[in-house]
Amino acid sequence: MSGRDFTERDIHMALDGELPGEERAAYEAWLNANPEMKARSLRYAADVEALRTAFAGVADEPVPARLTRAVFGEAPARPGRFASRWWLAAAAVLLLAIGGAGGYVAGLSGSGTAEAADDQLAEEAIAAHVVYAAEKRHAVEVPASDRDHMEAWLSKRVGLKLVAPNLTGDGFDLVGGRLLPAGNGSAAMLLYQDDGGDRISLFVTAEPAASGKGVYAHGGDGPRAVYWLGKGYGCAVVGTLPEGRLNAVARSAWQQLLAGVES
Amino acid sequence: MDDRKAAIVGEIPRLRRYARALLRERDAADDLVQDCLERALTRIDNWQTGESPRRWLFTIMHHLFIDRMRKAGRRGEAAMMPLDSGEALAAPAEQFGNAASREIVDALQAISPDRRAALVLVSIEGFSYAEAANMLGVPAGTLMSRIARGREELRALLDDSTRRRNIRVVET
Known part of the structure; x- marks a missing residue:
């Protein structure tokens, strides 16, 4: 017997x-005696590979x-030191990760509180807006x-009756829609644009249990999400509009969504 | 001085690979490498000859990466991106060969930056736990748990994407 128990x-x-080399043989024996652990180790090994x-190819690229030039001091001037774009892309990925992995973690822990559902909905809606808008x-x-096709398709995939609100009264025309992953399965994102090119998105997902409403933002000048949960819907309107205007558009979107359900 | 610079240039291919694994998109990754090189040059006197340039440079780059991720995440700065710079985000993963590579590259982007960095330093760059913990400025135990959690999360994302793909095929 080996001197100790092994774990994941x-x-x-x-x-x-x-x-340590001297533990290797005992470890292998432990793996062979634990098929589940062995399977796990093979999966992880395959992922590493x-x-x-x-x-692999990156280090061989020219x-x-x-x-x-940056090292030998002949770097051309770049607009703004450390102001390069890479972190914008990174931040968007981070937001996406909050939506994706957050949903996964929330699903695992069985967290079903209204507050968690609120935050998750708003995070996912903002992440989707940042990336796709x-x-x-x-x-x-x-x-x-x-x-018509979009409404039918998204309704079927999200599992909700979904009517794309007409927001022309608020100055926004529908650009179109897309299907996205969400913590509870799928979500629909409808994108709207005004004459000035400002975009807002409406994020809709099935939310069977929770209810509530509120405003969510990361702070600064970033986009805000105005959201509602209720009647089986989780819905968020995201944009960088002034707060009053965003609230008005959001109210109009929500009323039409509900009217669509009842029609 | 020129010896040092030559040693730094020799590390660029590895720095590019680390940056690409952290950020996926080629231009964004090279911007990070360039930031790192510029920062390194301002501190070249802190670097003792004999010390591994690799660890020194990786440490600098990692700190630049984490600082920016934290600031950007906290302040929601991504949101201020003008519409027409969106192409940077859309960069397809075509640089990464086959579908399996693209899938794991995408999954890697979806795990937290701290775990991603730990996983990449050890699994791709081949640093020991002690070296990686030192570069990340965390205790060895923290590094180990980041690696374990990172691998679990990565695997869960890959399983999830396999499941979604299967569901889609069935429904079509």
């Missing part, structure tokens, strides 16, 4: 070459001249010109 932690250590493969050509999957 040892799977990671073994994979990363951190398991896939990660290495995915990035180095861009601007990076070599910034898209010029690929913002939506189905354009407004195909509205």
Whole structure:
């Protein structure tokens, strides 16, 4: 018998070459005696291999001249030191991760409180808005010109009767819609745009239990989400409009959604 | 001085790979590398010859990455992006060969930056736990739990995407 019990932690250590050599044989024996742990270790090993493969080519790419120049002091002036764009992309991915992984974690922990559902809905809606409203050509999957099909498709996939609100009275025309993952399954995102090019999005998902309403923002000049949960719907309107105008548009969207359900 | 600069240039391919794994998009990753190199040059006197340039540079880059992620996340700065710079976000993962690679690259982007960095340093860059913990400025125990959680989360995301794909096929 070996001197100690092994745990899942040892799977990671073994994979990363951190398991002391003298424990290796006992570890292998433990794996062979625990098929579930063995399967897990094989999956993790395959994931590590896939990660290495995915990035293997990067180190062999020719180095861009601007990076070599940066070291030898011949760097061309860039607009604003450390003001490069990379962190904008990173931040959007972070927001997306909050939506995606957050939903996953909430699902795992069985968190069903209204407050958690609120935050999750708002985070997901903001993340979707940040990513897709910034898209010029690929913002939506189905354009407004195909509205009937879009409503039927999204209703079916989200599992709710979904009527795209008409917001022309508020100055916004429908651009189209797309299907997104959400904590509870799927969500529909409808994108609208005004004459000045400002965009807002309406995020709708099934929310069987929770009810409530509120406003959610990360702060600063970032987008706000005005949301409601009720009647089986979770709904958020996201945009960077002045608060009064966003609230008005959101109210109008919610009323039409509900009217659509009852019609 | 030029020896040091040559040593730094020699690390660029590895720095680019680390940055690409952290950020996925090529231009964004190279911007991060460039920020890192510029910062390193302002501190070149802090770097003792004999010390590994790799660890020194990776540490600098990691701190730049985490600082920006935290600030951006807290302040919601991504939101201020003008509409027409959206192409940076849309960058398809075509740089990453086959579908399996794209899938794992996407999943890697969806886990938290702290876990992502720990996982990449150890799994892709091959640093030991002690080296990675040192670069990230965390105790070894924290590093280990980031790696374990990161791998679990990555696997769950991949399982999830397999499930979604299967569901879609059935419904079509």
